[in-house]
Amino acid sequence: MKKRIVLAVITTLLLSIMAACSSDKEASSKSSDESSKGETITFGVTPWTSTVPPTKIAGLILEDMGYKVKETKADAGGVYMGLSRGDLDVFMDSWLPMHKVYLDKFGDKLDDTAVSYPKAATGWVVPTYMKDINSVSDLKGKEDEFNNKFYGIEEGASATEESNDMIKDYGLDMKQVNSSEGGMIAQASRKIAQKKPVVFFGWRPHSMFNKFDLKVLKNDKGYFESSSVHVITNSKLKDRAPDAYKFLSNWSISIDDVEEMIVQIEEKGKDPEKVAREWINNHQDKVDKMMGK
Template sequence: MKKSLVILITILLSAVIYGCSSSSEAENADNNTEDKPTLTLGQTNWTSTIVPTQIVKQILEDMGYNVEVQDAELGAVYTGLSTADVDIFMDSWSPQQDQYMEEYSDSIERISASYEDAGAGMVVPEYMEDINDVGDLKGREDIVNNEILAISEADPAMEDLQDIIDAYDLDMEMVNSSEGAMLAAAEAKIEEQEPVVLYGWEPHSMFQQLDLKILTNEKVPEIYGDTSIHVTVQNGLQEKAPEAYNFLSNWSISIDDMTEMITKIDDGQNSEDVAQTWIENNQDEIDNMKSN
């Protein structure tokens, strides 16, 4: 009887100790989660923004952060960064968006270049063989009904586009709309092999899907020249989330990878699945970004 009682007491004590230990481990796990702040990624509706945003969202979540994605127009994203309502923006273009960096210079910073040598400017179909520089349109503006299909006039890149029109004294006006509407209008003309000029940028699937080329700009090459894309964050991110800040400071991705993923998404694949595949195929590179 005494032996049985000793065994019973031992079992009960072990259960209590195990329960306390498990509770402590669970509490520590909860505390570790609580130590990681919620991070907000600003996201415009451009596919060039969606791709890196979805990749980084998944990586940061794997690092233990709670991550929210806030969809907004470009100006609202930068305003959110300046007030720390948005922590990270993955698609900050230079020089096209430098005006925002100047306006909010006291509260936001660019911490890495995602990729460089991105192209942007006036774009035409490859079958317009005699139109290769913007200057080739001078005096022939009527072949495209004196129109340039363009994105929202609120985008700062449209100011640069207008500067090119003025520099060449072109008799052309922008027809502003959303990215999707612009591309749909261009595609309709291209299907009929009609001349068309639109605003384009790389990386983007439009070049593969519509067989387009960017016109050179010999008169004012500083406009759209040396385009680079950066990670921009609110100034308090390093203190708020040092591991995330370190990782993003080392972030980079190739234009070829971007173009491939953008094309997949435009073809109907799920952006989260496309991002996950890239992560799986580039885990060593991601680990280096985290550790450097």
């Protein structure tokens, strides 16, 4: 009888201790999540129109979750450097395999967190009225029709380096003219308005494909493979703001949605935050899923 009583007491004590530990663990986890609220999440923003919609949407959702959000503008190299140093927390527009060089360079200081959308077309583009130009090799011998110029984005971008490599590999008598995305599009727009030959760098999602009738030139040397666009975070965010990281790890959006928002912002002059908030309101089920609800 005494043995049964002692056993019962011991069992009760063990259960009490286990319950207390579980409660403490749960309280600790909740406390950790709550303590991260109010933290500032800093986004790196490149000078590309494709970066704006996902950055604004993710930023607004994080603000709704209780975080402060900051944006820092930089070119791609500066963004990855900032992520590796911990000065930046998130980049919503990493193009792989094009940006793999940065992931290799900074290694475990970066976290490949999520895929926004796969199979984003990228490469050299021409207007569809150029019927006889369908591949990069078709440019050979016709460079003078383009004034021996290929229009690209800013110096230092991986796409700029790849375009220079492609010019050499195909033996093209062309020089890459670099400027901002806006400057490149303005130059192409002037040529297209006059139905003149022009070749420049293009990618989706981008309003250029809504504004102009364009085709991406084929190439048989493996340049500008179809890209997938990823969310990259610095490796410390997971521990510093676990629920923010969890949300970002569930991130996804369609390329068509991003392109439509770019058109609304760039072509129709709508405020980026209002466009982002409209997307959130119209896709609450998707937002809830990304937040793990």
